[in-house]
Structure formats: C-alpha cells, structure tokens
Amino acid sequence: MEQILANGLYLGAQYALIALGLTLIFALMNVLNFAHGQMYVLGGFVTYTVYGQLGLPFFVALGCSALTLAVVGALIERFLFRPVLARSHREESSMLLAAGIAFFMDAVILLVFGEKQRGVPKIVGGVLNWDFRLIMPYDRILIGVLALLSIAAFILFMSYSRTGRALRAMAQDRVAAQLMGVDVDRYAMIGFALGAMLAGLVGGLLVTITGVNLGMGGPTSIKAFLMVMIGGAGVISGAIAGGFILGMMESVGLTLLSAYGDITYLVIFASLMVFLAIRPQGLMGKPWG
Amino acid sequence: MQKRSLLRLAALATLSTAVATVSAVPSARAQNESLKIGFVGVTSGPAAAWGISNVRSMEALAAMLNEEGGVRIGDKTYDVEIVTFDDQKDPKRAIAGMEKMAQEGIHYVVGPNVDDGAAAVRPVAEQNGIIYIPYAFPKELYSPPASNAVLGMVANYQSGPAIYKYLKENEGVETVAFVSANESDPLSQRDSGVAAAKELGLEVVSDNVTYQVDTTDFTPVLTPVIRENPDLLVLSGVAPANAPQLIRSARELGYEGLISTETAQDAQVLSEGAGELANGFISVGGASTPEIASDRMNAFVDRYTKMFGEYNDESNTKVYALQYILDTLAAAPEAVDDVEAFKAAMDGFEAPNPFMKGEDAKLHYVGSSSFGQKRQLAVPLVVNVYRDGAFETLFVAEVD
Structure with a gap:
C-alpha cells in the first residue's frame, strides 16, 4: 500500500504540473493547446542538451528549458494565436492552429534532436528502501519535491503578484479586466509564455527520470486534457486535483489490476465517461464555462 | 509595399537558385x-x-x-x-x-x-x-x-528459444517473467516467448503484466513483476524508447536477475537512459560488433x-x-x-x-x-550483451 501511495503521489505531482500550463492557457484565451505535449518534449530536449550533452549543472539546464519555452510560448501567442483570434471567432480556427503547431514542433524536434530516445545522467544516486515496503529512488523523490515546490510557487505567483492577479482577472472576465485597465494583449502573451514555461519546466524535470523522445508529445497532451477534464477546464485548483487523481488512479490500477491485463486505462476512461456524464464541467469547473 | 515586393523578389530568387541547384545534381549522374x-x-x-x-x-x-x-x-x-x-x-x-x-x-x-x-x-x-x-x-x-x-x-520465435536455452545452460536460469506493451506485436511476441520458455522447461512466474505504449514511468508497472523475483525478465517486443526506462525501473526496484529482449536495441540509447544499470542486458543485434x-x-x-x-x-x-x-x-x-x-x-x-x-x-x-x-x-542471429556503452557478442547463430 505504501508503494502504491508513493507512486501515486509522485505521478500526481508531475501530472499536475503538466496540466497547470494547459489549463492556464485555456482559462486566459479559451484555446485548447494541442501543442502542449510538444512543448513538454522540447523542454526535455533542452535540458538533455544543456545538462546531458554540454555538462552544465542541472538547475542551469532546467532554467534554460523554462526560459526557452517561455520565449517560444510568447512568440507563438504574439505571431500565431493573436492574429488568428483577432480575425476568427470560430473555436476550430485556434484548434486547427494548435494542431498545426504540434505537427510543426514534432517535425522540428525530429530534425534537430533525431528519432532516438534520449536520457541524461541521474541527478542523485541511491534508492530509498524501507524494508521492501516502499522502494523509491532518491532522484524520483527529489523530482517529486521539485514538482510540488513548482506548483506551490505557481499558486503563490498567481495569488499575490500583480501579474498573477491580472491573469486571474482576465481568466474570470476578459472584458471586465480590460475595462479595469488590464492590457489584455500583453497579459495574454505573458500567460501563454507562463503556460509554455510550465510545460518546459516539467519536461526538463522529467527527462532525468523518464528520458525524452519525439513521440511523447501527443500522449502527454492527451493525459493533460484528461486531467483538465477531471478537474474542470480553466480552473487552476482543478488541474492540480485532476493531476493527483489521475496519478493515484494509475498507481492503484497498475498494481491491483495487473493480474487482469492492461485494463487500468480502460477503467480510467470508463470511469471518466461516467463521471463526465454526471458532472460534465469537471470537479471544480462551472457549468457556464 | 515596395519593401514587400523586394522581399518577394528575394524569396523568388532564392527559390529559383535552390531549384536550379537541386535539378543540377541529377544531371551530373x-x-x-x-x-x-x-x-x-x-x-x-x-x-x-x-x-x-x-x-x-x-x-x-x-x-x-x-x-x-x-x-x-x-x-x-x-x-x-x-x-x-x-x-x-x-x-x-x-x-x-x-x-x-x-x-x-x-x-x-x-x-x-x-x-x-x-x-x-x-x-x-x-x-x-x-x-x-x-x-x-x-x-x-x-x-x-x-x-x-x-x-x-530474425523472428522472436526463432531467437527467443535460442536465448532462453543459452541462459538456462550457461546462467542457470530456471524462472522467467514476461512484460510487454499492450499492442499486437509485443503481445504476440510475449505469447510465443512464453510457449518457448515452457517448452524448455522454464517456470513462467509472471506473463500477464502489460503497459500502455506511451508509458513513461514503469515503476508501478514493474512492481508486481519484481515481487516474483524471476531469474530472467523478458521485455517482449520492447521498443528502444522504452527499454532503458524498463531496465532502470527494474534495477531501482532491486531486481538483480537477468534482463533480455528479442528486439534490436541501440547502445547509445541504453547508455543515456539507464547508464550502468543496463550492463548485462541481452538483446538481438546485427553484425556490427567488432x-x-x-x-x-x-x-x-x-x-x-x-x-x-x-x-x-x-x-x-x-x-x-x-x-x-x-x-x-x-x-x-x-x-x-x-x-x-x-x-x-x-x-x-x-x-x-x-x-x-x-x-x-x-x-x-x-x-x-x-x-x-x-x-x-x-x-x-547475433545475440549481444550490453556493457559500459557498447554491445559485446554473446553468441552467433543462424536461423533454419
């Protein structure tokens, strides 16, 4: 049981961090960013290059991942989403654009980093073994703690900083925020950059555990959407809850249902369908959006 | 407007040069x-x-x-x-x-x-x-x-028996566990591997644990398998992207037995993804060992x-x-x-x-x-063992 809980918490922390960026972008711009997984992958490859290839310290690499993705996110918002959203009010326009960006990023990542799975040296050696009841490598513990700290820092930033308040105001009511003097264009760019930065940060964190490869983007986006749907689209606390719920369901399912074959995700998806039929807005979302 | 026209002209000129260069290449041959x-x-x-x-x-x-x-x-x-x-x-x-x-x-x-x-x-x-x-x-x-x-x-139903037989005779393997992705290829490879192992008289202690192909964290997947403590853990049909993570998770969970697969792998990927934890990993390769x-x-x-x-x-x-x-x-x-x-x-x-x-x-x-x-x-049929960043030939055989 201890192992199941530890695995679930560790998975939940990383999932929550992945979902945060996606839900932030959705809350601010009503955009389903299908390229979120590719941004995560790019963050992983930046850390791989800086830490694994150039040999610079891990935290420098992590900073590079966050910064690179923040810049990429800002550029994508400024030059792609903003013009499209200004000209088209149809939701499918932004969805198609996001899907196009995902394919484009896949192609660029293939060209620059190749098709192979990449990994980096462990940042901390050793394994915690509590009488074989709980086995957890120290690097997982460290990454889990860093993910939790990042989530806490993000919540504090959103709650108490001027930028965070402006972003929350925009998420609640864009027009009202504009009337109150918030420069919505500028903060939309900052919000998108922040969302992309979170994807880059978690990509950089997890490359030390899971490695990274070209094909991880799509499945990561799907899982992120799953978490956002569980918690409620556009709700920060919902994304965190969704991440931990999914992580715990995965951990419990993989351990207790393994004897029946690979039915964990079947059960998760079936449960999600029933749950959404009862509560389509998710745990913490509002029925009106 | 003038600037835009100039840009278009420059783009056209670049494109024309590129086309001319590309089309000139085949003409030389x-x-x-x-x-x-x-x-x-x-x-x-x-x-x-x-x-x-x-x-x-x-x-x-x-x-x-x-x-x-x-x-x-x-x-x-x-x-x-x-x-x-x-x-x-x-x-x-x-x-x-x-x-x-x-x-x-x-x-x-x-x-x-x-x-x-x-x-x-x-x-x-x-x-x-x-x-x-x-x-x-x-x-x-x-x-x-x-x-x-x-x-x-070489198909897995050809390489698998050869590998299991070698490991049974040379490493004293008696128990074996199989893990595979939940996809048609790895599942069919697992099934034929299980049949081959049983035919050789090996005890199969686990063969029903599978994982989604997009899994990135294998610790929860492997936890029930490692509890069985098999002499040999077979990663049936494992993709090169997943092999290092599976090996790493198994070793970190305390598994000390042998790990093998019947698919080809890449030494660089194993080195980056699992480091020295991949030492001793057995896979099927081609003919490039020295x-x-x-x-x-x-x-x-x-x-x-x-x-x-x-x-x-x-x-x-x-x-x-x-x-x-x-x-x-x-x-x-x-x-x-x-x-x-x-x-x-x-x-x-x-x-x-x-x-x-x-x-x-x-x-x-x-x-x-x-x-x-x-x-x-x-x-x-070259069966390799990974050691310190490179493959070494374990044994060579031929099909048929």
Missing part, C-alpha cells in the same frame, strides 16, 4: 537509369525510431552504391533511388503507401514495421506484383499461399554517421534488406520488372555477405522450417 526501391513504414510518432533506422540505412547504402558508380544488374547500371512513405503505424496508411508504390511502378518495398501494417498491405502487394520485406512476425505472411512477403529479420563486422559494415556505419549525425545500432539488421534486393536482382536481372523471376531466384540464391567477416558469411534466403518456403532474409 544522368548516365545511369534510376532503380526505385520503396519503403513503407513508421517514421513519426512513438515508434519512429524503427522506420527511420530503415529509411536511413537504405539511404546511406544507396548513397554508397551510387557514389561507387551504381549497381550493375544484367547489362544495365542503375542508380538506386529510395522512395519513402510514412504509414504512421496505421494499417490504413500502410495500404495507401503500398498503393503509392504500385502507382510509381515500384516492385520492391522494405516495410512495414509492424504486424497489422504488414498484414494490411498484403492484398495490394500481391495484386500489383510487389515483393515486400516486413519486420513483422505473423507466420501466415510468409507461408503458402502467401509468397510476396519476405521476413527482414568481432564480426567487416570493413564494408564499418564503412556503412561511417557513411550513415556522416549523413545523419549519429548511428543507430538497429541499422545493423536493417541494412540487409536493400542489399538482398539488389543482389537478388543482380542474380536474376529479369526480376527488375517481374517479381515472379525474383521468387524463382530466391531458392538457389547465394552471394557473399559484405557486412560480416569471413568467406563463409553468405547472403541467402531461409525460412523453410518456419514457413515451409524460403521467405526470410538470412540475417545473422
């Missing part, structure tokens, strides 16, 4: 007719590494051959042109890819990379006179009445590395497909446009194996015992 060889397989998504190593092997070998003056078939010399199609591991797209090859008049195709794609393209290939070389294991593709598919590698690689193989590896920046050890096996096609065509020149002539030549075909040391190393078709006819490339 215009004396040789082009022989198109196709590839239909997966070059994008999570399994991209499988198909990309195919395509790059073909392109690197074709570049070497073309640079050497082309390939002599009958009284003509050809430059080899590789035509590729990404099926995205989707059987419907694989069919579209094979149809494209037929429209282009291509009779020899490498791929697809997976079972369902290989099965899906069979009618198209047979109707359009295409010989194809899949990396898929269903026996019905290669057994009569099927005759157009030629297995491009003990058996010929100068030609080394030249191919150099060429591949120069063209694509980094070699992929999976190409040790993948390089053979194009070589077999070209050498068989050289032995039966009329087969360039007639695959029936190719089939007829397969039974008695034999040529020197340029990628392995030794005069005994030959290219020939095998498969009589597994499929009832020669529909498999005789790729050496």
